[in-house]
Amino acid sequence: xxxxxxxxxxxxxxxxxxxxxxxxxxxxxxxxxxxxxxxxxxxxxxxxxxxxxxxxxxxxxxxxxxxxxxxxxxxxxxxxxxxxxxxxxxxxxxxxxxxxxxxxxxxxxxxxxxxxxxxxxxxxxxxxxxxxxxxxxxxxxxxxxxxxxxxxxxxxxxxxxxxxxxxxxxxxxxxxxxxxxxxxxxxxxxxxxxxxxxxxxxxxxxxxxxxxxxxxxxxxxxxxxxxx
Amino acid sequence: xxxxxxxxxxxxxxxxxxxxxxxxxxxxxxxxxxxxxxxxxxxxxxxxxxxxxxxxxxxxxxxxxxxxxxxxxxxxxxxxxxxxxxxxxxxxxxxxxxxxx
Amino acid sequence: xxxxxxxxxxxxxxxxxxxxxxxxxxxxxxxxxxxxxxxxxxxxxxxxxxxxxxxxxxxxxxxxxxxxxxxxxxxxxxxxxxxxx
Numbered sequence: 001x002x003x004x005x006x007x008x009x010x011x012x013x014x015x016x017x018x019x020x021x022x023x024x025x026x027x028x029x030x031x032x033x034x035x036x037x038x039x040x041x042x043x044x045x046x047x048x049x050x051x052x053x054x055x056x057x058x059x060x061x062x063x064x065x066x067x068x069x070x071x072x073x074x075x076x077x078x079x080x081x082x083x084x085x086x087x088x089x090x091x092x093x094x095x096x097x098x099x100x101x102x103x104x105x106x107x108x109x110x111x112x113x114x115x116x117x118x119x120x121x122x123x124x125x126x127x128x129x130x131x132x133x134x135x136x137x138x139x140x141x142x143x144x145x146x147x148x149x150x151x152x153x154x155x156x157x158x159x160x161x162x163x164x165x166x167x168x169x170x171x172x173x174x175x176x177x178x179x180x181x182x183x184x185x186x187x188x189x190x191x192x193x194x195x196x197x198x199x200x201x202x203x204x205x206x207x208x209x210x211x212x213x214x215x216x217x218x219x220x221x222x223x224x225x226x227x228x
Numbered sequence: 229x230x231x232x233x234x235x236x237x238x239x240x241x242x243x244x245x246x247x248x249x250x251x252x253x254x255x256x257x258x259x260x261x262x263x264x265x266x267x268x269x270x271x272x273x274x275x276x277x278x279x280x281x282x283x284x285x286x287x288x289x290x291x292x293x294x295x296x297x298x299x300x301x302x303x304x305x306x307x308x309x310x311x312x313x314x315x316x317x318x319x320x321x322x323x324x325x326x327x328x329x
Numbered sequence: 330x331x332x333x334x335x336x337x338x339x340x341x342x343x344x345x346x347x348x349x350x351x352x353x354x355x356x357x358x359x360x361x362x363x364x365x366x367x368x369x370x371x372x373x374x375x376x377x378x379x380x381x382x383x384x385x386x387x388x389x390x391x392x393x394x395x396x397x398x399x400x401x402x403x404x405x406x407x408x409x410x411x412x413x414x
Binding site for chain 1 (some may be wrong): 231251283291
């Protein structure tokens with residue numbers, strides 16, 4: 001990119017920055033909006049099945065967004081799988097021999113991380129927490145185990161792994177389909193709402209942990225100049 | 229001038245800075261870092277603007293949570309494609325003069 | 330220190346770490362600064378009364394994204410050290 005183009009673009013970006021800054025200041029000076037979603041959400045919190053407002057919004061009031069979000073994550077994972085290794089690379093990247101400190105730390109931390117993930121999932125109903133945080137902790141545990149040499153690298157996923165990856169999304173979709181027969185999409189019947197949300201979150205936690213770990217573990221590696 | 233306003237302005241500045249980094253830099257990993265900074269700026273601006281009265285609002289918080297997950301999905305896919313390009317061409321830059329003739 | 334002073338300092342730190350991450354010539358340092366940016370973002374979410382987002386940003390935005398990028402930097406370095414450019 002030659003110098004003139006860089007200068008012009010920088011100028012344009014600076015002008016954009018100033019314009020956006022002024023627009024943001026103007027928006028911040030506006031009075032509170034007439035539609036107060038927070039008040040509506042807090043009013044309906046009792047009927048939502050959980051006691052934490054963010055969880056209620058994520059899994060109940062805007063559950064459709066969460067369903068599509070999991071679908072997007074699955075699609076991204078499919079994209080990563082499409083460009084990653086398809087067979088165990090024979091001359092694999094030289095894995096450093098597992099170091100004693102990392103190895104013993106991973107062995108100690110992994111069960112604790114499972115415990116923390118389970119707690120975050122359970123506590124998400126009344127405190128900050130929930131499926132996404134728990135899934136992220138599980139994924140971090142998987143990456144830690146891999147880096148410490150306690151888990152082999154992930155190759156072409158077998159049927160069990162594929163089923164587990166899709167399970168969260170399919171469970172959510174099944175609940176949505178079952179509820180669709182009764183009218184609105186993802187409108188949980190009030191007595192079952194808490195149990196349904198917990199079940200969906202549990203499935204999501206498992207799948208999310210595997211998906212996020214897969215995003216790391218399936219990144220394209222060195223010896224992959226295959227020719228499809 | 230409260231907490232949310234400060235972070236809303238910070239979010240706007242991060243968005244423009246990230247956009248500048250995305251456009252002006254050629255290295256793919258730097259583009260990915262800039263794109264993530266842009267995303268974080270958008271989230272800060274969204275939540276700062278929504279909570280400008282000071283009261284926590286769960287709806288934009290849920291949206292930002294969704295946004296963080298989608299942005300890591302996009303980052304991972306972008307990194308996978310960049311590494312594939314690295315394996316095929318040996319460089320972390322888009323090929324020069326690439327055009328469909 | 331007043332709460333607003335803390336917020337201003339945090340905002341400045343966010344901007345500084347983001348700008349340095351994008352401008353530093355060393356890639357490894359850029360990724361480390363990006364992780365720092367992610368953790369400062371978690372602090373910002375905590376200041377905005379959004380603890381769920383703070384947890385998710387620290388785990389996913391700083392942790393997982395940082396791990397992905399560090400892996401890529403290591404991959405790049407091992408290629409360069411083996412002489413394949």
